[in-house]
Amino acid sequence: MSGSIVLDHIVKTFPGSSDPVHAVRDVSLTIPQGEIFGIVGFSGAGKSTLVRCINLLERPTSGHVFIDGTDLTTLSDRELKRERRKIGMIFQQFNLFATRTVFENVAFPLKHTGLSRGQIREKVTSLLAYVELEDKASAYPSQLSGGQKQRVAIARALATDPAILLCDEATSALDPITTSSILRLLKKLNHETGITVVVITHQMQVVKELCHRVAVMEHGTVVEEGDVFDIFARPGQAVTRSFVDSAGGETAESQFPACAENEKLLRLKFFGDSAREAVISQISRRFQVDIVILSGSIETIDGRPLGQLNVKVAADEKKLRPILEYLRELKVEAEVMGHA
Numbered sequence: 001m002s003g004s005i006v007l008d009h010i011v012k013t014f015p016g017s018s019d020p021v022h023a024v025r026d027v028s029l030t031i032p033q034g035e036i037f038g039i040v041g042f043s044g045a046g047k048s049t050l051v052r053c054i055n056l057l058e059r060p061t062s063g064h065v066f067i068d069g070t071d072l073t074t075l076s077d078r079e080l081k082r083e084r085r086k087i088g089m090i091f092q093q094f095n096l097f098a099t100r101t102v103f104e105n106v107a108f109p110l111k112h113t114g115l116s117r118g119q120i121r122e123k124v125t126s127l128l129a130y131v132e133l134e135d136k137a138s139a140y141p142s143q144l145s146g147g148q149k150q151r152v153a154i155a156r157a158l159a160t161d162p163a164i165l166l167c168d169e170a171t172s173a174l175d176p177i178t179t180s181s182i183l184r185l186l187k188k189l190n191h192e193t194g195i196t197v198v199v200i201t202h203q204m205q206v207v208k209e210l211c212h213r214v215a216v217m218e219h220g221t222v223v224e225e226g227d228v229f230d231i232f233a234r235p236g237q238a239v240t241r242s243f244v245d246s247a248g249g250e251t252a253e254s255q256f257p258a259c260a261e262n263e264k265l266l267r268l269k270f271f272g273d274s275a276r277e278a279v280i281s282q283i284s285r286r287f288q289v290d291i292v293i294l295s296g297s298i299e300t301i302d303g304r305p306l307g308q309l310n311v312k313v314a315a316d317e318k319k320l321r322p323i324l325e326y327l328r329e330l331k332v333e334a335e336v337m338g339h340a
């Protein structure tokens with residue numbers, strides 16, 4: 001088994017024109033073989049720089065990068081070149097060679113690997129079949145859609161049978177339907193080959209659909225890390241919460257209209273299959289309060305159901321306290337969204 005990544009106290013500082021830029025400040029992460037690991041954060045958080053440190057496209061200012069136990073930062077150029085074959089990478093802008101055909105793009109990493117022309121042909125043909133582009137072998141990138149270009153890039157990244165695939169905003173330039181088809185392809189690839197996948201994105205929907213675990217970066221550091229389900233269910237940091245909220249496609253404001261002083265807006269999260277409606281009527285009866293359901297959803301994250309209800313409770317501060325306590329007993333996560 002191979003494809004494990006250990007980042008050990010990675011620091012990357014760029015000289016900058018006047019002051020140095022601290023792009024990555026002391027990040028340590030362990031990504032086991034076969035995991036799909038997401039990295040989210042706002043623009044400039046240091047995501048790309050960190051991921052480029054994994055294959056030493058960017059050499060860390062300090063810290064170590066272990067791939068299957070080998071410290072890449074100590075290797076000679078030749079050894080590093082060999083280790084890098086284990087790591088494929090795809091980008092937002094696809095980075096295909098415009099003057100080469102699809103076939104030639106995918107064949108490119110196989111140059112100087114000792115394979116015969118026949119072996120290369122066989123390999124490229126099977127890769128193109130895997131990404132469902134057999135019929136485009138002699139097309140040029142300019143003749144392809146964005147989704148097709150990314151499939152070519154994926155086939156090219158897989159040519160050397162890497163154990164790790166790094167994806168830097170790989171779906172950010174694509175429409176939602178095409179994004180889903182690329183995510184399905186990455187998922188299938190991970191499932192069938194056990195390849196470790198690291199996904200940088202600012203789209204929480206991508207994390208939700210694809211990843212097992214996620215790290216949230218802010219100002220060059222990882223501020224939160226965990227199972228995707230847990231991060232969606234109980235985001236700890238403000239930055240994480242804003243990303244989790246963004247995945248719903250609605251802002252907190254649009255879900256929670258203004259209401260009166262003696263009313264409270266609550267966001268309730270239900271894990272597993274705690275019966276949602278029953279909880280609402282129980283509370284209503286038990287505490288003699290009116291509860292209005294504003295909106296609700298249930299979705300599956302990494303195979304586990306997570307339900308959410310946004311409700312308006314006719315209760316003031318004092319009346320609300322025992323209700324919150326009771327919800328805690330029922331293991332329902334409640335967040336008070338305030339009153340307008």
Ligand SMILES: Nc1ncnc2c1ncn2[C@@H]1O[C@H](COP(=O)(O)OP(=O)(O)OP(=O)(O)O)[C@@H](O)[C@H]1O
Nearest residue numbers: 014016021023041042043044045046047048049050
């Ligand atoms: N080669 C470089 N030279 C100088 N500064 C750099 C270089 N590359 C990145 N930076 C700086 O490092 C910081 C982190 O950049 P990085 O590209 O890693 O962020 P990011 O999280 O990937 O952002 P985005 O979401 O916009 O892609 C930024 O302030 C950026 O300007």
Ligand SMILES: [Mg+2]
Nearest residue numbers: 047048049168
């Ligand atoms: Mg980036």
